[in-house]
Amino acid sequence: NERKRLFYYGLRPGVLITLSGFMIDIVLAPGNCNDTRLLANYLDECVERGIDLNGQAWAMDKGFRNRELVTWAKERLGLELLPRQQDKAGELTSFWQELLDQVRKPVE
Numbered sequence: 001n002e003r004k005r006l007f008y009y010g011l012r013p014g015v016l017i018t019l020s021g022f023m024i025d026i027v028l029a030p031g032n033c034n035d036t037r038l039l040a041n042y043l044d045e046c047v048e049r050g051i052d053l054n055g056q057a058w059a060m061d062k063g064f065r066n067r068e069l070v071t072w073a074k075e076r077l078g079l080e081l082l083p084r085q086q087d088k089a090g091e092l093t094s095f096w097q098e099l100l101d102q103v104r105k106p107v108e
Contacts, residue, residue: 014038019059021103035063039081043073054078059099 014027029038039060046053053073057080065083073079 012038014042016042016058017103019099019103035061036066036069039064039066040069043069043077043079047077056080057082060084
């Protein structure tokens with residue numbers, strides 16, 4: 001859990017899941033690897049392995065928000081990255097954010 005600074009043997013796990021909670025892939029990164037770098041490295045690995053991400057849309061937690069990476073993924077891979085927006089006091093959350101929370105919390 002990044003927020004609580006808890007790592008497993010110095011590794012930080014990342015999980016790619018469907019919105020129904022089905023795990024697609026697990027990524028292990030060094031504990032000091034931030035979300036954006038973890039995602040960028042994962043996408044590079046997908047390119048190297050020839051995995052077609054064209055037409056997919058990924059809802060992500062707010063730690064993955066990076067304008068350059070979102071643009072690169074759309075232009076190069078046809079992948080739509082939908083990072084969760086920063087919470088603001090009194091602002092209603094969107095459907096995507098509520099759905100992401102429902103799926104993410106049990107996995108954490």
